[in-house]
Amino acid sequence: MMAANTVPLLPRLVSSSVAIANHAGKIIRDVLNKGDLQIVQKEHVKDLQTEADRAAQRCIIGSLTKHFPGLIIIGEEEESSGPVQLTEQSSVVPLKFTCPPHLAKLSQEQIVVWVDPLDGTSEFTEATAAAAHKCLMGNHDTGCGAHSTSLLDHVTVLIGIAVDGKTVAGIIHQPYFNYKNKEKELGRTIYGIIGSAGENDGVVGGLLVKPPPTGCVVATTRSHASSTVNDAVSSCDPTEVLRVGGAGHKVLLLLDGSAHAYVFASPGCKKWDTCAPQAVLEAAGGALTDIKGDHILYHRHVQHRNSEGVLATAPGQDHAAYIRKIPAHVKENLVK
Numbered sequence: 001m002m003a004a005n006t007v008p009l010l011p012r013l014v015s016s017s018v019a020i021a022n023h024a025g026k027i028i029r030d031v032l033n034k035g036d037l038q039i040v041q042k043e044h045v046k047d048l049q050t051e052a053d054r055a056a057q058r059c060i061i062g063s064l065t066k067h068f069p070g071l072i073i074i075g076e077e078e079e080s081s082g083p084v085q086l087t088e089q090s091s092v093v094p095l096k097f098t099c100p101p102h103l104a105k106l107s108q109e110q111i112v113v114w115v116d117p118l119d120g121t122s123e124f125t126e127a128t129a130a131a132a133h134k135c136l137m138g139n140h141d142t143g144c145g146a147h148s149t150s151l152l153d154h155v156t157v158l159i160g161i162a163v164d165g166k167t168v169a170g171i172i173h174q175p176y177f178n179y180k181n182k183e184k185e186l187g188r189t190i191y192g193i194i195g196s197a198g199e200n201d202g203v204v205g206g207l208l209v210k211p212p213p214t215g216c217v218v219a220t221t222r223s224h225a226s227s228t229v230n231d232a233v234s235s236c237d238p239t240e241v242l243r244v245g246g247a248g249h250k251v252l253l254l255l256d257g258s259a260h261a262y263v264f265a266s267p268g269c270k271k272w273d274t275c276a277p278q279a280v281l282e283a284a285g286g287a288l289t290d291i292k293g294d295h296i297l298y299h300r301h302v303q304h305r306n307s308e309g310v311l312a313t314a315p316g317q318d319h320a321a322y323i324r325k326i327p328a329h330v331k332e333n334l335v336k
């Protein structure tokens, strides 16, 4: 076995982040099971924060800082007081693939980590603590409150790693994956490094990448729709539209064979929403850009908003063709 300090920085960071994201997912479930989300409204009524967001972020930033002192980390939530549950230094997960050669000699100063401790907060709050407490005790859904608890699938923990302003690696943890099936393990973690060797499931850990069905299934926002969002979706001539929560969840739909494209022509989504999902998607051969087809950059001092929207396509799809379909008035409406 190689000594820890001979393993390049990037795979060490990804491996620790997988363990940290798993831990954050457990913290999220614990908060929901206690039944008191302590919801705070941020910029507007659909921009919420719960104790699960805060506690998960304390865990992620505290643990990353402990294991990688001096690392630049940008999290969605402001600093909050409360217990900080850290992962152990030894909590690392063996990765399925090796570091691409061009990323093998990074210095920590080149890296920015973008953290969304709980993506899909609107859906999380709707899957009420009461319904979740009743239905999820014992790791299974008894059917009561099924409508609201099904939204728990939309919740993810996102840790994205950018190098010199470009996303290179990402971790998406889904804390409630399998929550309806008590026979199976609760939660899953998907991770990828762009440019790793291997084919499809070999380059994305934790998920078997599948092609989408025939037709054109477009995933878009469930809770932040607008006329430009709807115009952009319609322009793709979808055979089906999936209105679902979370940027992480929507990208997972592109990877698990559920959708062809994720279209969001609005400035509300932020860098911490897209950094990890973009890396995982692109590691598998998909693409994520703004709605005009330009790259999204993740430098330390970049503006947090993805002000020109988000358009992502599943592996094997013609990304440029989707960009061409977006109407000019939608593109003109979204400016830096």
Ligand SMILES: Nc1ncnc2c1ncn2[C@@H]1O[C@H](COP(=O)(O)O)[C@@H](OP(=O)(O)O)[C@H]1O
Pocket: 046, 047, 048, 076, 116, 118, 119, 120, 121, 122, 220, 221, 222, 223, 224, 244, 245, 246, 247, 264, 266, 267, 268, 269, 270, 273
């Ligand atoms: N108008 C808006 N205001 C605030 N956040 C927005 C937004 N539109 C999108 N987002 C954020 O982008 C992410 C994906 O949104 P959606 O689920 O609507 O597609 C969510 O992240 P969070 O759940 O982490 O806040 C959501 O809050």
Ligand SMILES: [Mg+2]
Pocket: 116, 118, 119, 120, 247, 272, 273
């Ligand atoms: Mg988010």
